[in-house]
Amino acid sequence: MGKRKDKKALILDAMEKIISDGNAEGCSVDEIAKVAGIGKGSVYYYYRSKREIEMDLYFRTFGGFVERCQNIPETEIKAMEKLKALFKTYYDQALGLSLDSYLHLPQNMDMHQKVLALLVESITPILSKILKQGVEEGVLDCDAPDEFANIFVCVFAFLFDPGIFTLNVDETLNKLSAFAEVMERALKAKKGSLSFMRDKDFLLSLKKSSIWFQLD
Amino acid sequence: MGKRKDKKALILDAMEKIISDGNAEGCSVDEIAKVAGIGKGSVYYYYRSKREIEMDLYFRTFGGFVERCQNIPETEIKAMEKLKALFKTYYDQALGLSLDSYLHLPQNMDMHQKVLALLVESITPILSKILKQGVEEGVLDCDAPDEFANIFVCVFAFLFDPGIFTLNVDETLNKLSAFAEVMERALKAKKGSLSFMRDKDFLLSLKKSSIWFQLD
Numbered sequence: 001m002g003k004r005k006d007k008k009a010l011i012l013d014a015m016e017k018i019i020s021d022g023n024a025e026g027c028s029v030d031e032i033a034k035v036a037g038i039g040k041g042s043v044y045y046y047y048r049s050k051r052e053i054e055m056d057l058y059f060r061t062f063g064g065f066v067e068r069c070q071n072i073p074e075t076e077i078k079a080m081e082k083l084k085a086l087f088k089t090y091y092d093q094a095l096g097l098s099l100d101s102y103l104h105l106p107q108n109m110d111m112h113q114k115v116l117a118l119l120v121e122s123i124t125p126i127l128s129k130i131l132k133q134g135v136e137e138g139v140l141d142c143d144a145p146d147e148f149a150n151i152f153v154c155v156f157a158f159l160f161d162p163g164i165f166t167l168n169v170d171e172t173l174n175k176l177s178a179f180a181e182v183m184e185r186a187l188k189a190k191k192g193s194l195s196f197m198r199d200k201d202f203l204l205s206l207k208k209s210s211i212w213f214q215l216d
Numbered sequence: 217m218g219k220r221k222d223k224k225a226l227i228l229d230a231m232e233k234i235i236s237d238g239n240a241e242g243c244s245v246d247e248i249a250k251v252a253g254i255g256k257g258s259v260y261y262y263y264r265s266k267r268e269i270e271m272d273l274y275f276r277t278f279g280g281f282v283e284r285c286q287n288i289p290e291t292e293i294k295a296m297e298k299l300k301a302l303f304k305t306y307y308d309q310a311l312g313l314s315l316d317s318y319l320h321l322p323q324n325m326d327m328h329q330k331v332l333a334l335l336v337e338s339i340t341p342i343l344s345k346i347l348k349q350g351v352e353e354g355v356l357d358c359d360a361p362d363e364f365a366n367i368f369v370c371v372f373a374f375l376f377d378p379g380i381f382t383l384n385v386d387e388t389l390n391k392l393s394a395f396a397e398v399m400e401r402a403l404k405a406k407k408g409s410l411s412f413m414r415d416k417d418f419l420l421s422l423k424k425s426s427i428w429f430q431l432d
Contacts, residue, residue: 144394150391
């Protein structure tokens with residue numbers, strides 16, 4: 001079992017390297033096997049296609065990211081600070097830039113949608129926990145934390161995805177600013193308590209900003 | 217020009233019939249030409265692939281739907297009634313059931329995402345107009361109607377799409393109910409003024425409910 005896991009890891013590491021190097025488009029299972037340093041037959045023992053390798057790589061990367069997010073509700077800080085920490089972890093960031101960009105290629109839309117749905121389903125319970133804590137602390141008001149969390153995470157995942165909507169700097173800032181207001185009002189939070197979502201310096205410190213703001 | 221337009225319409229009509237009949241999977245350009253009653257060469261004069269025909273069919277169907285929605289802000293009724301009318305038109309519905317189901321097949325995810333993005337971009341300005349009217353009537357409060365509209369339409373398009381998230385009856389009702397509350401609070405609307413969104417009888421009267429509630 002240990003060995004099997006190692007070979008799978010080798011294949012996924014190879015796929016990750018190929019995507020990072022910008023060589024994933026048109027690359028064959030043969031080439032993946034070569035980079036992994038194993039035979040093509042071995043690759044086909046674990047995966048039926050390149051697409052399956054790619055999806056599994058996204059699941060693996062994703063698992064690490066969700067784990068980092070899951071730690072946030074368990075820390076000893078206030079709910080509003082946890083909201084900021086989750087926002088930061090989410091955009092600093094889920095997948096890393098090269099995996100993110102690869103996902104946004106037109107031919108990878110099928111994979112993209114699956115990853116976004118998985119993202120929403122994984123992050124919703126984490127945000128819900130934080131909302132519940134905010135209610136207990138008396139800084140938020142919300143009777144249906146699971147559903148509210150689900151709605152908010154949906155907006156983060158889809159509306160701010162550069163692979164779905166073309167965004168420019170001003171539009172992104174305006175949308176984030178409006179969304180901060182929607183969330184503050186919906187949660188009856190103190191006005192300005194989510195202002196980090198529209199703080200340009202804070203946003204520029206996040207890795208995702210290089211995509212949002214077309215920095216290099 | 218007239219003739220060209222007619223041939224294109226024949227091709228799209230054929231594609232629509234094939235999808236309605238449940239025969240679109242694996243159907244070839246040859247078969248589309250046969251149903252359209254024209255030569256295969258003629259089809260290739262207008263379209264490079266079956267995918268292009270399908271996309272164009274969605275654009276055409278979509279155009280009619282968006283037009284029906286665009287008429288709503290121009291009517292003589294109150295803003296809150298227009299919100300209900302838009303909701304009803306949206307779910308009663310954008311594409312028709314067979315086109316909707318076809319879009320939700322795993323192999324059509326690329327097309328699905330394009331259609332959803334187009335949906336959000338088309339409906340946002342319509343909802344924004346209605347929000348502005350509500351502000352003028354003094355029943356809504358909102359400084360950024362374009363952005364608020366964009367956020368709300370994003371939730372409608374993605375979170376309630378059975379092709380992205382698996383929904384059951386209770387989850388759908390809970391989510392719609394929570395979303396009505398999020399919107400009411402975010403827009404400072406009277407409590408209960410969006411209660412049609414959680415009214416089961418009203419929802420069951422919409423064509424989309426047969427997908428949401430797994431009727432039929």
